[in-house]
Amino acid sequence: MSMTQPDSKTLVDIYQKMTLIKHSDDRVIGAMKAGRMVMPYYSARGQECIPSAISVQLTDEDYLVTIYRGVHDMLAKGLPPKLLWAELAGKVTGSCKGKGGPMHLTYPSKGCMVTTGVVGASMPIACGLGLAAQLRGESRVTVANFGDGASNIGAFHESLNLAAVWKLPVIFVCQNNRYAEHTAYSKGTSVERIADRAASYNMPGLHVDGNDPIAVYNAAKQAIARARAGEGPTLIEAVTFRFNGHLIGDAGEYIPKPEYERAVKDDPYPRYRNWLVENKHATAADLDAIDASIKQLIDEAEAFAMSSAAPDASEVKRDVYATEIA
Ligand SMILES: Cc1ncc(C[n+]2csc(CCOP(=O)(O)OP(=O)(O)O)c2C)c(N)n1
Ligand SMILES: [Mg+2]
Known part of the structure; x- marks a missing residue:
């Protein structure tokens, strides 16, 4: 794989997305621990690099399909934090009117198409979106996120085969x-x-280090160029670590302590921040300003979610049954 270094602006844009993901995640967990929000929440803390380094190369027309552990993917692609937080809180102002919750996020105007809780389902859905774009002669690409476990599901193998046959x-x-x-x-x-x-x-x-934004950036660059040129799909494996277990409430006893401690010590977020400053892509003050603006965004998102109303009981069947659409 040929490696190029993105310019400083792109590197800082990646940092901004990583900061948004990390701060939002820390705050969601804080709100859950304080009892202000209740939900099944699959934190992607530790995996920020991957969607951040990919999404800086995508347009709003490009499609994203992700999984229950996909809040990071959605934020990086452009789901507004206010709509995310309201959706997580089950409020009527959320991106799915509070009916989707953390496992069913969608925001098509930014290409955030589907979040699925069915392991292995993101890949066939992505093939469908890719086929639609191909039939319409559009240049958009579709990114399908999934985990290591999902690569053992039949749908992974069927999807890769079909995507390759149909380019x-x-x-x-x-x-x-x-x-x-x-x-x-x-x-x-x-x-x-x-x-x-x-x-x-x-x-x-x-195969890339998923905690290295430049490695992920280069892999995605190559894959996006191939897809846009009509040459077909690419499989990227980005190796990373999830810091907060499978979902909030999982104490992670099954993870050997040394493995966990090594991963936390090597936290990609502060590592990347230091690297940006040491290599003069930004000053510490520049990054502090980004951190402050993100903190404000999350403050606003949380206040918006908390002050919004729950959906009315009459909403229960709306948007669910086809007969109601007519
Ligand atoms: C078809 C299906 N089988 C089983 C489950 C239960 N399940 C939920 S998450 C999960 C693990 C998936 O692991 P991985 O693909 O590595 O993703 P990660 O959660 O680590 O991001 C399983 C088995 C499910 N949701 N769907
Ligand atoms: Mg996994």
Whole structure:
């Protein structure tokens, strides 16, 4: 894989997205622990680099499909924090009027198409969106996010095969956080590298450090260019770690302590911040200003969510049954 360094503006844009994801996540967990919000929440803390380095290269027309652990993907692609927070809180002002919650986020005007709780389902949906774009002669690409565990589901293999046969403009992004629920990677996956599975489907398989924004940026750049040129799909495996267990409430006893401590010590967020300053892409003051503006955004998002109304009981069946659309 050829490696190029993005310009300083792009590198700082990646930092901004990572900051938005991290601050939002920290604050959501704080609100849950304080009893202000109640939901099943699958934190992506630790995985910020991946959607941030990909999304700076996408347009609003490009599609995103993700999974229950996908708030980071949605924020990076452009789901407004206010609408996210209201949706998480189940309020009528949320992106799905409070009916979707954390596992069913969508915001099509920014290309945020679907979040699914069905492991392995993001990939066939992405193939459908990719096929639609191809049939209409559009240049948009579709990014399908999923986890390491999902790469053992039949739909992964069927989707990669179909996408390769039809040269669909899809980028399959496996966010390998080394665990599927409570099962360690090696206990459930036959190969050392998921990227190697791409060879079976005659497409490039790129294995990158998912905590290195420049590595992810370059892999995505290559995959996006290939998809836009009509050359077909790519599988990217981005290796990372989830800091907050499978979902909030999971104490993570099954993770060996040294592995957890090593990952936290190597937290990609402060590491990237320091790297930007040391390499003079930004000053500490520039990054402090970004942090402050993001903090304000999250303050506003939380206040908006908390002060919004719950949906009226009459909303229960609206947007659910086809007969109601007519
Ligand atoms: C079809 C299906 N089978 C099982 C589950 C239960 N389940 C929810 S998350 C999960 C683990 C998925 O792990 P991975 O793909 O690595 O994603 P991660 O949660 O680590 O991001 C499982 C088995 C499900 N939601 N859907
Ligand atoms: Mg996983």
